[in-house]
Structures are given as structure tokens and as C-alpha cells.
Amino acid sequence: MSARLMRLTGALQAVDADVYVASQRPNQLYFVAAAEPVSDLPPVAYVLLAPPDLVIVPGAPFFFACRDHLPGVELASTEVGGSPLGADATDALVAEIRRRGYRRVVLDAVSRETEAALRKSLPGVTLTLDPAFGPRLRRPKEPGELETIRAAAAIADLGMVAAFRAAQEPRGRGVSGRDIAAEATATMLRAGAEEASLQVAVGPATAYMGTGDWVYAPRRLLQPGDMLLVDMAIKFHGYLGDQTRTVVVGDGTPEQIELIRTVQAAYRATVAAMRPGATSAELYAITTDLLEQRGWRRYFPHHISHGLGLGGDLPRVSATSDDVLQVGDTLSCEPGVYIPGLGGARFENMLYLGPDGIEELTQSPVDPVVGG
Amino acid sequence: MSARLMRLTGALQAVDADVYVASQRPNQLYFVAAAEPVSDLPPVAYVLLAPPDLVIVPGAPFFFACRDHLPGVELASTEVGGSPLGADATDALVAEIRRRGYRRVVLDAVSRETEAALRKSLPGVTLTLDPAFGPRLRRPKEPGELETIRAAAAIADLGMVAAFRAAQEPRGRGVSGRDIAAEATATMLRAGAEEASLQVAVGPATAYMGTGDWVYAPRRLLQPGDMLLVDMAIKFHGYLGDQTRTVVVGDGTPEQIELIRTVQAAYRATVAAMRPGATSAELYAITTDLLEQRGWRRYFPHHISHGLGLGGDLPRVSATSDDVLQVGDTLSCEPGVYIPGLGGARFENMLYLGPDGIEELTQSPVDPVVGG
Numbered sequence: 001m002s003a004r005l006m007r008l009t010g011a012l013q014a015v016d017a018d019v020y021v022a023s024q025r026p027n028q029l030y031f032v033a034a035a036e037p038v039s040d041l042p043p044v045a046y047v048l049l050a051p052p053d054l055v056i057v058p059g060a061p062f063f064f065a066c067r068d069h070l071p072g073v074e075l076a077s078t079e080v081g082g083s084p085l086g087a088d089a090t091d092a093l094v095a096e097i098r099r100r101g102y103r104r105v106v107l108d109a110v111s112r113e114t115e116a117a118l119r120k121s122l123p124g125v126t127l128t129l130d131p132a133f134g135p136r137l138r139r140p141k142e143p144g145e146l147e148t149i150r151a152a153a154a155i156a157d158l159g160m161v162a163a164f165r166a167a168q169e170p171r172g173r174g175v176s177g178r179d180i181a182a183e184a185t186a187t188m189l190r191a192g193a194e195e196a197s198l199q200v201a202v203g204p205a206t207a208y209m210g211t212g213d214w215v216y217a218p219r220r221l222l223q224p225g226d227m228l229l230v231d232m233a234i235k236f237h238g239y240l241g242d243q244t245r246t247v248v249v250g251d252g253t254p255e256q257i258e259l260i261r262t263v264q265a266a267y268r269a270t271v272a273a274m275r276p277g278a279t280s281a282e283l284y285a286i287t288t289d290l291l292e293q294r295g296w297r298r299y300f301p302h303h304i305s306h307g308l309g310l311g312g313d314l315p316r317v318s319a320t321s322d323d324v325l326q327v328g329d330t331l332s333c334e335p336g337v338y339i340p341g342l343g344g345a346r347f348e349n350m351l352y353l354g355p356d357g358i359e360e361l362t363q364s365p366v367d368p369v370v371g372g
Numbered sequence: 373m374s375a376r377l378m379r380l381t382g383a384l385q386a387v388d389a390d391v392y393v394a395s396q397r398p399n400q401l402y403f404v405a406a407a408e409p410v411s412d413l414p415p416v417a418y419v420l421l422a423p424p425d426l427v428i429v430p431g432a433p434f435f436f437a438c439r440d441h442l443p444g445v446e447l448a449s450t451e452v453g454g455s456p457l458g459a460d461a462t463d464a465l466v467a468e469i470r471r472r473g474y475r476r477v478v479l480d481a482v483s484r485e486t487e488a489a490l491r492k493s494l495p496g497v498t499l500t501l502d503p504a505f506g507p508r509l510r511r512p513k514e515p516g517e518l519e520t521i522r523a524a525a526a527i528a529d530l531g532m533v534a535a536f537r538a539a540q541e542p543r544g545r546g547v548s549g550r551d552i553a554a555e556a557t558a559t560m561l562r563a564g565a566e567e568a569s570l571q572v573a574v575g576p577a578t579a580y581m582g583t584g585d586w587v588y589a590p591r592r593l594l595q596p597g598d599m600l601l602v603d604m605a606i607k608f609h610g611y612l613g614d615q616t617r618t619v620v621v622g623d624g625t626p627e628q629i630e631l632i633r634t635v636q637a638a639y640r641a642t643v644a645a646m647r648p649g650a651t652s653a654e655l656y657a658i659t660t661d662l663l664e665q666r667g668w669r670r671y672f673p674h675h676i677s678h679g680l681g682l683g684g685d686l687p688r689v690s691a692t693s694d695d696v697l698q699v700g701d702t703l704s705c706e707p708g709v710y711i712p713g714l715g716g717a718r719f720e721n722m723l724y725l726g727p728d729g730i731e732e733l734t735q736s737p738v739d740p741v742v743g744g
Contacts, residue, residue, distance in 0.1 A: 178565075183558065189550050194590045
């Protein structure tokens with residue numbers, strides 16, 4: 001049994017559960033890949049994990065894809081509801097839980113309708129929804145995962161360089177956030193990412209990048225004196241690549257320069273304190289104390305760090321997280337300050353906390369130049 | 373009052389409600405844009421619509437963006453929870469509903485946690501969740517919307533042409549689905565889309581495109597004799613652009629050709645019957661009867677049509693829809709057949725049902741050639 005499945009077995013015993021049901025793709029991919037050498041699991045509805053048993057409830061019409069590509073894996077029938085392609089995956093899940101006699105089930109996350117249907121159909125079964133169960137098990141990164149994350153970081157580097165090359169190139173009508181996104185996206189898809197998207201904020205919109213990834217006013221053309229914030233999210237073999245840079249086009253005002261330098265200083269101070277045992281609270285306070293001194297605490301609304309991996313990873317460094325850093329963590333560090341009337345700046349690198357300390361996986365220029 | 377807000381007023385009266393609370397972006401954008409000439413509404417938590425009253429609950433930190441860009445719109449305070457950037461948007465929504473004395477509220481959709489919090493905090497208020505309330509009101513497309521949808525269709529055309537040009541160009545290592553996606557995405561972002569993504573399936577993966585938009589095995593290189601299926605989704609000023617083409621690389625086998633021709637025939641027969649008053653059931657049966665004759669009914673697992681607009685639009689033509697076509701509808705038609713061991717084919721165009729009948733908004737080649 002793989003190390004992953006052994007950790008899962010221990011975690012199920014610790015909460016006195018028979019089986020872990022994964023409906024979220026990161027949790028599915030992680031444990032199926034531990035049992036079979038697959039990186040391209042078709043989209044499936046549920047994976048039942050009760051090591052050594054691993055049963056896939058494919059959900060029509062992916063029964064055939066699973067059968068073709070996962071020859072060693074047990075597949076639940078999709079004929080519960082009648083025709084093979086018409087069966088409801090949740091009905092198939094209920095049938096499998098009954099058939100196997102599972103009484104205590106941990107499930108990652110489902111819609112309220114599905115939860116209600118499961119509770120109604122499985123009256124004698126203890127059903128616990130725990131969204132963090134999978135992310136906790138996926139937290140310590142294995143050597144092979146670290147190599148994939150390094151590659152994702154390198155593709156993100158290429159994208160960031162392409163973004164600022166696009167921002168720098170003269171065009172007749174000027175350059176918009178969409179133009180920058182187009183070139184960087186194409187570069188990262190060509191370089192190996194299976195998904196790539198950019199969030200590019202230009203000018204006043206940089207002040208509203210504090211939450212969410214929706215880009216406000218993507219058609220605004222870059223002007224001398226504008227702030228320019230480029231964030232991104234890519235997937236490489238399922239693993240997240242992510243970084244953010246902020247510049248001012250041309251010389252910039254002293255206030256703009258101070259904004260960018262302050263965010264970079266918060267990043268450096270926070271990363272310098274990242275070591276095994278460092279708590280979310282202490283790391284978060286390093287950034288907030290530094291911003292408080294400048295009177296900008298209220299303009300920092302989000303987390304400092306999220307884990308890096310297949311999705312929804314730990315640890316988190318934020319106002320509400322209790323996480324403690326440990327060797328093997330891969331995480332972001334991304335302080336940001338967003339001031340209406342001035343602009344917004346965020347600086348984000350990908351990091352690895354190894355046995356020898358923290359390492360920056362991101363290698364793109366800290367201060368790319370536009371219009372200089 | 374705009375036509376949109378007048379329809380909203382009538383719809384609220386019909387269900388005896390005081391206010392419509394929109395939490396989903398398409399519903400927000402549609403009604404805010406009816407009151408203010410904005411196409412770039414910042415991301416906000418809730419919009420309370422009780423015409424002529426329109427109140428935005430921005431959710432920190434977008435208070436400032438709303439204040440700057442929507443000067444005529446009333447903003448709910450975000451200081452309910454304490455600091456201006458720390459307030460919880462749902463607390464602010466509760467405070468606004470109480471302050472204004474609304475007793476009967478229609479809400480589009482929220483998480484189960486938010487729904488429970490609202491019911492607990494508003495014990496004397498009748499709260500109805502109705503996800504279709506907004507899409508019903510957004511259904512008849514106005515002339516300005518139709519022009520935007522035509523432009524989205526034209527950008528999608530450019531993307532499809534770029535996709536097949538990329539598939540056709542010789543490369544040293546061959547061409548993968550990712551390569552095709554990279555070029556088409558860049559083309560559509562350059563052409564004006566604010567978002568663009570492609571789903572490209574190559575070879576056996578075309579057989580598994582029946583549901584979802586996840587691309588299976590994106591790294592497979594295109595080979596002579598492969599099926600190639602290219603689907604896409606773009607946004608232009610918030611409006612969806614969407615089309616699908618399927619080809620075989622080179623000559624193809626008789627079975628592959630028959631698969632592609634059968635899907636195109638189902639498309640043509642179904643579109644030919646699209647007129648005001650046509651029911652989902654009758655249109656759906658045209659495709660399924662045609663596929664039944666060929667023995668392929670079981671390999672068609674999805675809807676025929678969805679509405680085109682800001683998102684989640686009506687009408688739908690599917691096995692379960694009761695919708696009836698009406699003048700002013702914009703919709704897709706996208707039959708598909710996915711046969712394990714042979715491959716999958718889908719054909720999708722964007723359509724407008726005008727006073728003079730159905731019109732194809734999509735203009736890209738029906739049979740693009742690769743490796744011919």
C-alpha cells in the first residue's frame with residue numbers, strides 16, 4: 001500500500017470511520033493516483049476509499065473512460081437507475097455503501113440537495129462532512145509532487161515574463177489588460193500548462209483586487225503613471241502555479257513607489273519568519289504589524305498564504321487559521337495593500353519549506369519594468 | 373423606469389414579494405445595468421431590487437469601487453460588523469432588509485450556510501429561493517443585447533478558425549489539444565473577449581466529452597485518423613459566446629464520417645423545427661428520434677440547447693425542460709454523440725429566434741479541414 005493510502009487508513013481509524021468518499025477532484029486525483037499510475041483520471045462522481053478497497057462511481061458517461069484507462073480499479077455499476085447512461089451517480093453511491101455495509105462515512109463536500117438525499121437514503125449510516133479531511137492528508141508534499149510544483153512555478157515565471165513583455169511593447173492603440181492576459185496565457189499553455197488564466201488590473205482597478213479574481217474594467221489601456229497588477233493561476237498536471245507582480249508604468253509617484261515597496265517589505269519580513277513551528281497567527285501579525293505602522297492595516301483584507309498542490313491545500317496563513325508550518329509544506333506568500341484613490345499592490349511568490357529552510361520556487365524578476 | 377425594471381416590478385407583484393435580492397452576477401449585472409449605464413459592475417455581494425429602489429450591498433472591499441463608478445446608486449453601509457473592510461456582507465443584507473421593512477423576499481441562490489443564517493436572522497420574513505426568477509426576466513433579449521451576442525459569436529468564429537489553423541500547421545513534435553487551445557485563446561482575447569477558454573478533445577477522449585467541460589488527456593498529440601472536437605466558452609461584455617466543431621484528421625473511416633454527419637443532421641433537423649411555440653419536448657425528440665433510428669440514442673447524454681446571455685439563461689431544450697420557444701430567444705443547438713471505441717462528435721451553433729424565424733449567429737466553417 002502506498003504512503004498516501006497508509007495515511008488515509010490511519011486517518012479513518014482516528015475518526016472511527018469505515019470509508020472516505022471523495023467527491024472533489026483534488027481528493028479523488030490524489031488517492032486514485034496513489035493506487036494507479038494515472039494523471040488523467042476522467043471526471044468521476046465519487047471515489048470510495050476504504051484501503052485496500054478503492055471503488056470509483058464514475059457517473060455516466062465516464063464509465064467507459066474509467067474502464068479503458070484504470071484497468072486495475074473497481075468500478076461501481078452505473079445501471080442503478082435503468083439505462084447505463086441515465087443512472088444517477090448519487091443513487092449508485094448509495095447502492096455501493098449499502099452493498100459494502102459501510103456504517104460510518106466521511107465525505108468531503110456535496111451540495112445541500114445531495115447531502116439531504118444521502119441522509120434520507122442511508123438512515124442507519126453516520127455521515128460526516130469534512131472538507132478539510134482530504135487537504136490534511138494531502139499536505140506533506142512527496143518528492144515527485146515537489147518536482148511537479150517546481151515545474152508549475154517555472155511555467156508561471158515564463159507567463160509573468162511574457163505579460164510584462166506584452167505590456168512593454170508599443171502598439172498603435174495601446175495595451176490593455178486583456179492584451180497582456182492573451183500573450184501570457186498563450187505562453188503558459190504552449191509551455192505545458194493544461195489551464196492558464198491571468199488577472200490583470202490596470203490603473204484604479206488595482207485598488208479593488210483585494211478579494212476575488214474577477215478583473216474589473218479589463219479594457220482600460222495602460223497609461224504612463226498607471227499601477228499594473230498581474231496575478232495568475234495555472235495548472236500543470238493538476239498542480240497550481242501562482243504568482244503576482246505589481247509595478248508602476250514609468251517613474252511613478254513617491255506614494256506609488258512606497259506602496260509597492262511596503263508590500264514587498266511585508267513579503268520579505270513574513271517569509272523570513274517561515275520555519276517549522278511558525279504559527280499562522282505569528283506570521284500574519286508580521287505583515288499586519290508592518291502595515292499598521294504605516295497606517296495601512298485596514299487596506300489589507302485577505303489571507304497571507306494558501307497551500308500549493310492539487311487544490312484547496314493547507315497550510316493557510318490568515319486572520320482565522322490555526323495552522324502551524326511544517327517541513328514539506330508548499331505555500332504562497334502574498335501580502336497586498338489596496339488603497340482607493342492611490343492603487344493596489346500585491347506581491348506573491350511560491351515557496352517550499354524544506355529541511356534546510358524556506359525556498360522561493362518563483363524566479364521571475366521582482367521588479368519588471370514597463371515604460372521605463 | 374427601464375423595461376427591465378418594469379418587468380421585475382410585475383414579477384414581484386405576481387408572487388406577492390417586496391424585493392428581489394440578486395447574489396448571482398448575471399442577475400446583478402442585468403438589473404444594475406438597466407438603472408445605470410455600467411458594463412463593469414465591480415464584484416458585489418448582493419443587489420436589493422424593489423423598483424424604483426436599488427441598493428447595492430458591496431461586500432468589502434468593493435465599497436469604494438461602487439462609490440466611484442455608480443454615483444447614482446444607493447450603497448448599503450459595510451460598517452455593520454465593525455471596521456469598514458471587516459464587515460460581513462450577509463450581516464449588511466440582514467440590516468438592510470430590516471431597515472427597509474421588507475417582509476417577503478425572493479433570493480436567487482446562496483450557500484446552505486448563508487440561507488440558514490438569513491432564516492435565523494430574519495424570523496418574520498418570508499424568504500423564497502428561486503434560481504429561475506432572474507433568468508425568466510432576462511430571457512427576451514433586447515436589441516442592444518442581441519448586438520453584443522452577435523459580437524460574441526463573431527469572436528468565437530475567429531477563435532474556431534484560429535484553432536483549426538493551429539491544428540493544421542506542421543510542428544516538429546506534433547500538435548496537442550493544449551497547443552490548439554493556446555492559439556485560439558490568444559486570438560479571442562486579442563479580438564475583444566474578456567474571458568476565453570477552449571475544450572479540445574483529441575482521439576479517444578472525444579468519446580468522453582458528453583458531460584462537463586473538463587478536458588481529458590490534453591497532452592495527446594494529434595495523429596492522422598484522430599477525431600478532433602473543439603468546444604469553447606468566451607465572454608464579451610459579460611455575454612456568452614459558444615460553438616463546437618468536430619472533424620477527423622485526414623480522410624477518416626466510414627464510421628467516423630457517419631458519426632460526424634449524423635450529429636450535423638440532428639442539428640439541422642432540430643434547428644429547422646425551431647419556431648415560436650415549439651416545445652422542448654418536441655425539439656428534443658427530433659434529435660433523439662433521429663439517433664434512435666441509428667441505434668445511438670444511448671450515446672447522447674446531454675441537453676440540446678441552453679439560452680445565451682449573461683449566464684444561466686433560458687430557454688433550455690432537454691429531456692426535463694418544459695420551456696417553449698418564443699421570439700427574442702437566443703440559444704444554442706448542440707447535439708452530440710459519444711461512442712466508446714469510435715469517438716465523439718458534437719456540433720454547436722449560436723442561434724437567434726427573431727420575428728422572421730431562426731437565424732444562425734455562428735458563421736465559422738461547418739467542416740474545417742485538418743490534415744486533408
